[in-house]
Each structure stands twice: as structure tokens, then as C-alpha cells.
Amino acid sequence: xxxxxxxxDIAKALGISVATVSRALRDAYDVSPQTRKLxxxxxxxxxxxxxxxxxxxxxxxxxxxxxxxxxITNYYFSTVITGIQEVAQSKGYNIILYITNDSPExxxxxxxxxxxxxxxxxxxxxSSPSDACKxxxxxxxxxxxxxxxxxxxxxxxISKVMQDDYNGAYQAVKHLIxxxxxxxxxxxxxxxxxxxxxxxxxxxxxxQDHNLALDNKWVVYxxxxxxxxxxxxxxxxxxxxxxxxxxxxxxxxxxxxxxVALKRKNIRIGAEVGVIGFTNDPICEIISPTLSTVAEPAxxxxxxxxxxxxxxxxxxxxxxxxxxxxxxxxxxxxxxRV
Amino acid sequence: xxxxxxxxDIAKALGISVATVSRALRDAYDVSPQTRKLxxxxxxxxxxxxxxxxxxxxxxxxxxxxxxxxxITNYYFSTVITGIQEVAQSKGYNIILYITNDSPExxxxxxxxxxxxxxxxxxxxxSSPSDACKxxxxxxxxxxxxxxxxxxxxxxxISKVMQDDYNGAYQAVKHLIxxxxxxxxxxxxxxxxxxxxxxxxxxxxxxQDHNLALDNKWVVYxxxxxxxxxxxxxxxxxxxxxxxxxxxxxxxxxxxxxxVALKRKNIRIGAEVGVIGFTNDPICEIISPTLSTVAEPAxxxxxxxxxxxxxxxxxxxxxxxxxxxxxxxxxxxxxxRV
DNA sequence: ATTATTAACGAGAACGTTATCGAAATCACC
DNA sequence: GGTGATTTCGATAACGTTCTCGTTAATAAT
Numbered sequence: 070x071x072x073x074x075x076x077x078d079i080a081k082a083l084g085i086s087v088a089t090v091s092r093a094l095r096d097a098y099d100v101s102p103q104t105r106k107l108x109x110x111x112x113x114x115x116x117x118x119x120x121x122x123x124x125x126x127x128x129x130x131x132x133x134x135x136x137x138x139x140x141i142t143n144y145y146f147s148t149v150i151t152g153i154q155e156v157a158q159s160k161g162y163n164i165i166l167y168i169t170n171d172s173p174e175x176x177x178x179x180x181x182x183x184x185x186x187x188x189x190x191x192x193x194x195x196s197s198p199s200d201a202c203k204x205x206x207x208x209x210x211x212x213x214x215x216x217x218x219x220x221x222x223x224x225x226x227i228s229k230v231m232q233d234d235y236n237g238a239y240q241a242v243k244h245l246i247x248x249x250x251x252x253x254x255x256x257x258x259x260x261x262x263x264x265x266x267x268x269x270x271x272x273x274x275x276x277q278d279h280n281l282a283l284d285n286k287w288v289v290y291x292x293x294x295x296x297x298x299x300x301x302x303x304x305x306x307x308x309x310x311x312x313x314x315x316x317x318x319x320x321x322x323x324x325x326x327x328x329v330a331l332k333r334k335n336i337r338i339g340a341e342v343g344v345i346g347f348t349n350d351p352i353c354e355i356i357s358p359t360l361s362t363v364a365e366p367a368x369x370x371x372x373x374x375x376x377x378x379x380x381x382x383x384x385x386x387x388x389x390x391x392x393x394x395x396x397x398x399x400x401x402x403x404x405x406r407v
Numbered sequence: 408x409x410x411x412x413x414x415x416d417i418a419k420a421l422g423i424s425v426a427t428v429s430r431a432l433r434d435a436y437d438v439s440p441q442t443r444k445l446x447x448x449x450x451x452x453x454x455x456x457x458x459x460x461x462x463x464x465x466x467x468x469x470x471x472x473x474x475x476x477x478x479i480t481n482y483y484f485s486t487v488i489t490g491i492q493e494v495a496q497s498k499g500y501n502i503i504l505y506i507t508n509d510s511p512e513x514x515x516x517x518x519x520x521x522x523x524x525x526x527x528x529x530x531x532x533x534s535s536p537s538d539a540c541k542x543x544x545x546x547x548x549x550x551x552x553x554x555x556x557x558x559x560x561x562x563x564x565i566s567k568v569m570q571d572d573y574n575g576a577y578q579a580v581k582h583l584i585x586x587x588x589x590x591x592x593x594x595x596x597x598x599x600x601x602x603x604x605x606x607x608x609x610x611x612x613x614x615q616d617h618n619l620a621l622d623n624k625w626v627v628y629x630x631x632x633x634x635x636x637x638x639x640x641x642x643x644x645x646x647x648x649x650x651x652x653x654x655x656x657x658x659x660x661x662x663x664x665x666x667v668a669l670k671r672k673n674i675r676i677g678a679e680v681g682v683i684g685f686t687n688d689p690i691c692e693i694i695s696p697t698l699s700t701v702a703e704p705a706x707x708x709x710x711x712x713x714x715x716x717x718x719x720x721x722x723x724x725x726x727x728x729x730x731x732x733x734x735x736x737x738x739x740x741x742x743x744r745v
Numbered sequence: 746a747t748t749a750t751t752a753a754c755g756a757g758a759a760c761g762t763t764a765t766c767g768a769a770a771t772c773a774c775c
Numbered sequence: 776g777g778t779g780a781t782t783t784c785g786a787t788a789a790c791g792t793t794c795t796c797g798t799t800a801a802t803a804a805t
Contacts, residue, residue, distance in 0.1 A: 072550075073523050073524050075760095077761075077762095086784070086785045088787090089783080092763095092784085095763090100783070101782080116545065116549050118521070119524075119761090119762080120522065120524040120761050121522050121524070122459075122460045122461075122469060122761075123460075123760075123762040123790090124763075125460040125762095125790090126458070126461055126464055126761080126789095127790050128790085129410075141485045141488060142485040142489055143485075151479060154504060163504075164504055165471070165501050165502065166501075167501075168489065168493075183456070186457075186458040186459070187459035187460055355667075355693070413790095413791055413792085414791065414792065425792080426754070426793085426794085427753080427754055427755075429791095430754085437754080438753065439753060439754090457792080461760090461790075461791035461792040461793085462791080462792055462793075464759095464791080464792075464793095465760050465793045466792085466793070748804080750802080750804085751801085751802070751803085752799105752801075752802090753799085753801095754800100755796100755798080756795105756797080757794100757796090758795085758796100760791105762789100763788105763790090764787100766785105766787090767784105767786085767787105768785080770782080771781080771782070771783090772781070772782085773778105773779090773780080773781090
């Protein structure tokens with residue numbers, strides 16, 4: 070059994086009380102400079118490190134925040150986490166990582182097993198469809214500060230941080246139209262997710278505002294992965310008599326899947342079929358042709374979410390706030406007709 | 408101040424003792440089925456969740472393991488973490504993430520501030536050069552189970568999990584030679600890192616075994632990033648009268664940087680200059696030409712590291728073990744002369 | 746009927762820390 | 776030199792759990 074130096078050991082070694090040691094290690098408002106110095110030296114010598122279980126127990130605050138996220142093996146999420154981590158670390162908070170693998174069941178289990186009392190707050194990007202977030206609602210009702218980011222549930226009234234999906238999508242589609250594409254398809258994520266619904270609305274409104282017809286056959290729902298992008302395109306080009314001349318993908322990974330599928334069909338990207346994504350994954354600049362996209366402020370979303378959560382934790386009366394960060398259209402080769 | 412239902416609240420509500428409630432919530436060896444049922448129902452009703460600070464305090468085990476890693480925004484590290492996380496989660500452990508940004512100073516600070524008593528173990532991929540790992544040694548001396556992965560310090564005698572860097576590098580260079588490349592340069596990481604030294608040795612031995620001369624001018628040391636790869640190639644092609652006809656990069660990101668630099672110089676990759684990397688980042692298959700590489704078992708390294716740490720935690724007498732997982736040569740277009 | 750055995754539960758200490766309260770000891774002040 | 780204020784410190788109760796003992800009541804064995 071491991072045993073580390075405690076405050077008691079220091080007290081015994083110096084022949085003073087634990088209360089004095091405790092004071093010396095924190096604020097020195099009630100301890101003489103001499104004993105304070107003695108204590109600090111002894112602590113250093115004995116490799117003393119505070120036991121956060123004990124402090125957490127008595128102060129009922131743990132300086133730990135949970136982060137629930139579908140995956141981390143992609144640019145967007147890993148960048149968001151980096152932002153979260155930086156803010157948390159600078160304020161003395163640790164982050165505990167939970168990965169749901171985009172499985173609503175696993176998410177539910179994780180949230181249900183979550184020990185409220187060993188977490189000061191929670192950041193979450195949900196995998197479940199918006200209408201099935203009871204498990205989160207319970208946490209919030211029990212008083213745990215929660216901030217949602219990116220994929221946020223619609224009904225829950227609490228702080229949310231997200232990019233401007235609607236306008237980003239609108240800009241992307243408007244760009245396609247301005248480039249002269251007219252038969253624009255959209256490959257999106259699963260139904261019932263707030264984020265995808267917003268991008269879909271942006272797509273639809275951009276088409277309507279420019280007098281282009283909506284066709285439900287040109288909207289393909291599936292998952293978020295590259296493979297999904299490939300199969301979506303396969304579907305688009307077999308099912309329809311009229312094939313699209315441009316594709317707006319819900320994210321870069323699906324856009325890349327689309328490009329792979331198009332290349333396989335020997336369709337020239339840009340010249341014959343324009344492709345635009347959403348995220349601005351670094352891969353956009355490396356793939357050939359380079360991929361136009363809407364840059365998401367991933368890092369900023371991470372930072373902002375964490376900052377918001379920390380103010381939530383500080384003052385429990387804090388009211389929910391919705392932060393929308395805007396993206397930026399980035400034009401590259403995949404939407405160039407020449 | 409938040410207050411959650413505790414074991415005491417359940418006891419009071421049911422008019423029984425806390426000891427009985429505690430027993431009912433864990434093993435039922437000493438409690439009647441009826442009261443057990445009552446307790447479980449009440450716990451459910453009151454949204455009771457165990458307080459891990461309290462359990463951690465009394466059992467002096469926290470079910471938390473720290474993970475120290477330079478970054479997470481790349482394929483290799485995020486995949487390793489996913490592997491770690493899966494094993495940890497399945498065994499009821501949580502992971503706490505520390506990101507060092509490849510800064511030895513930050514790493515030192517993190518390790519120094521680490522509370523031993525609030526962690527059951529530590530997984531670390533070091534940023535510091537091998538000879539400056541005193542901060543880790545202290546932790547280990549104090550009795551914290553530690554497992555190093557990927558970038559491991561040389562002297563510290565403790566469990567380590569890594570890929571077979573030497574043989575991977577050897578295979579990569581041997582492949583280049585077999586393809587007919589003769590003037591093979593190596594762009595590597597910083598000096599004094601175990602991993603890069605091993606890959607360098609593999610490079611050197613492969614050349615020697617095939618009767619090719621070593622030239623120190625063709626080994627460029629710098630960082631691990633894509634930008635570093637670009638500048639390394641710039642350096643290679645300006646400083647040398649004889650320019651190389653192949654480049655072995657210490658990782659895929661640098662290989663991609665090299666490709667970018669070569670393309671800028673209008674040098675045809677493969678035909679004129681072969682390029683091979685190390686990692687098997689998914690981007691290898693997306694970039695054009697596709698990038699040959701040595702696949703690292705990132706996911707397996709994460710899983711194995713975590714498994715090893717957990718056995719360490721279980722039996723404190725466990726002796727350090729070195730695990731070397733082998734990679735796999737993957738041949739693609741960037742090393743094809745046609 | 747008496748004793749041993751078991752099943753079911755309660756009382757209380759312990760884990761390492763902070764917080765409250767009070768007790769000395771020192772100091773200043775008139 | 777007595778009073779009050781201040782400085783410095785110690786005792787002790789909490790925080791929520793588990794664990795070690797007891798204790799009681801019911802059951803089994805003689």
C-alpha cells in the first residue's frame with residue numbers, strides 16, 4: 070500500500086499541530102513567518118503533495134471538470150479539447166476525458182455513472198439526438214454546472230457554445246452559386262441533430278434566396294465519417310437521373326469522402342463537380358485539389374466553453390448564455406471551375 | 408453551495424444506519440435482500456451517486472490515471488489516447504489529461520504539481536530530453552506506478568511501451584534502396600530523444616548493410632512538425648552540392664512537409680525523389696501522391712500501456728517490463744519510380 | 746432447555762484536510 | 776500595571792465513505 074507524506078507527518082516532525090501546518094501551506098494570515106518557513110521546508114523535504122480527495126471532501130469542490138466528446142481522433146475535436154485544456158490548466162482545473170464513440174447508449178451510461186460530487190462541472194458534445202437528452206437534464210437538475218458545445222441539445226435551457234452553422238452553410242452554398250454551380254446537393258449527418266439541421270437550413274435558404282429549386286433527393290442523411298461521404302456520393306449518382314454539379318458536405322471528412330468517390334468515377338473535381346466542406350481541417354490544404362471549406366473556430370470554441378463553465382462554477386446563480394462564434398469561408402481549388 | 412444526496416440521507420430516510428446503506432450499495436454479503444432492495448430504490452429515487460473523494464480517501468485509491476502527452480491534435484497521439492481511454496474506461500478508471508505542448512518546462516511544472524495521492528498511476532510520453540527526467544524519477548521513487556510510452560527516457564528503469572523504431576526505420580530505408588534510390592537523406596527530430604536516435608540508427612545501419620556511404624550532411628535535425636519538414640528539405644537542397652534522391656522522414660507530418668517543399672520546387676515525388684514517412688497517418692492515403700510509410704501500432708500502444716499500468720497498480724511488486732510493438736512497412740506511390 | 750452458530754445490523758474510528766473556536770502569549774496604550 | 780487588542784497557535788468537529796468490531800435476534804445443534 071502506497072503512503073505519502075501527509076500534513077500530519079509534517080506536524081509530527083516539527084512538533085506542531087496540523088492546523089498550523091495547514092495554515093502555513095495555504096495563506097499565511099495566521100502563522101508566523103518562521104514556522105511558515107519551517108513548514109514549507111519540511112514539506113519540500115518530505116515531498117509533500119496535497120491530497121485532493123481530502124481537500125475536495127471538505128471544500129466540496131474538486132477542481133475537476135468532465136469533458137464528454139464523441140471522439141478525439143479528428144482535427145475539430147482534438148483542437149476543441151486543446152482549447153478546453155489550456156483554459157482549465159491555467160485556472161488550476163483538471164479535465165477528465167470521456168469518449169462516447171458517437172454511441173448514444175455509451176453516452177447514457179457514462180452520464181449515468183458520473184459522480185456529481187467528484188466533478189465541479191461538465192462540458193459536453195452530445196451524441197444522442199436532441200429529443201433524448203433526459204440523462205443530461207437530470208444532471209443539470211441536480212445542480213451540476215453544464216455547458217454544451219458544438220452539438221447541443223435543443224430543448225435544454227443552459228449555456229451553449231457553437232459555431233454559426235446556419236450562416237456558415239449559407240455562405241458556402243452562396244459561394245457555390247456565385248461560382249456558377251446550379252445543381253447543388255447536400256450530404257449531411259444524422260437527422261435530429263441541431264448542428265446538422267442548422268446547416269441544412271442554411272443550405273435550403275441559400276438555394277431559395279437565389280431562386281434555385283429544392284429537391285429532397287439531393288439531401289442525403291447518414292453519419293459523419295469519410296466512408297459515409299463516399300457512400301453518399303455513390304447514392305447521389307446512382308439514384309438520380311439528373312446528377313448534381315456541386316456538393317456541400319456537412320464537414321470536411323465527408324467532403325473528402327465525396328472527393329474520393331468522385332475521383333474513382335473519374336469526375337474532375339471543381340471543373341465538373343464542385344465540392345465544399347465545413348471545418349477547415351488541415352487536410353484541406355494537403356489534399357489535391359485543395360478543398361474549399363468554412364473554417365470553424367474550434368480552438369476558440371474550446372476556450373470559450375471552458376471559460377463559460379468556470380464562471381458557471383464560480384457563481385451558481387449564473388444564467389445560461391448562448392455563444393455563437395462565426396466561421397469564415399475559405400475558397401480553394403475544389404470550387405474552381407477552371 | 409451544491410449538495411447532493413449522500414449515504415447519510417438515505418440512512419436517515421429509511422431509518423437505518425449508514426453502515427447498512429454502505430453495505431447494501433456494494434456487496435450484499437451482510438445485508439438482507441429486503442433492506443438491500445429498499446436502499447437501492449431509495450438511492451435511485453434520490454439520485455444518489457457515490458462521492459469519489461470520500462471513497463478515494465478511505466481506500467487510498469482514486470481510480471484515476473494521469474496521462475501526460477505533448478499534444479493531441481495529431482493522428483498518432485489522439486489514437487494512442489483513444490486506446491488508453493478504452494482500456495481505462497472498461498476497467499472503471501478515469502483518465503486525466505495533461506498536455507505539455509512539447510515544452511520541457513511545462514512538463515516539469517505539471518509533474519511537479521501532480522498530486523500523487525489523487526492519482527493511482529501515470530502514463531507519460533516525455534517532451535524533455537532523456538537526461539533531464541529527474542522530475543519523473545522523483546514521482547517513481549515516491550511510489551507512483553508509471554508507464555512510459557512512445558518517447559521514453561533512457562535511464563529510468565520502469566515499464567515502457569514503444570514501437571520498434573529501429574527495425575521500422577531499417578525497413579523503410581531498405582525499401583528505398585531496393586527501389587533503386589541511392590542518395591538517401593534523413594530528416595529527423597531533436598537530438599537526444601530515444602525514439603529519434605533509434606530511427607536514426609535504423610537508417611544508418613540499413614545504409615551500411617547495403618554498402619551506401621553515410622554522410623552527416625544528409626541528416627537534418629529539427630522539430631517534429633510539418634513546417635520543420637519543409638525547412639529541412641529547403642536546407643537539404645541548398646546546402647548540398649549533391650542533392651539526395653530520397654528522403655526518409657522521422658514521421659508522416661515531416662514527410663508531408665517535405666512533399667510540399669518538393670512540389671514547390673517542381674520536383675516530381677517518387678520519380679525524381681522518393682519520400683517515405685513513419686506513422687501511417689490517414690492523410691497518407693489522401694495526399695497525392697499517396698505516401699509510403701511505416702505503420703505504427705498507435706492504438707495498440709495506448710491499450711498496452713494502460714493495461715501494463717493497471718497491472719502495476721494492482722500489484723505494487725510488479726517489475727518493469729519493456730514492450731516493443733512492431734510496425735509494418737506500407738508501400739504507396741511516393742516511393743514508386745514510375 | 747441450554748448452548749453454539751449464524752444472519753443482520755449499528756456504533757464508532759479512520760482516511761487527510763479545512764474551519765471554527767478558543768487559549769495563550771505578546772504587544773500597545775493610557 | 777492593568778486593560779484591551781493582536782498575534783500565533785492548538786483542539787476539535789466536520790466532509791462522505793469504508794471497515795472493524797460488537798450486539799442483537801433468530802436459528803440450529805445438543
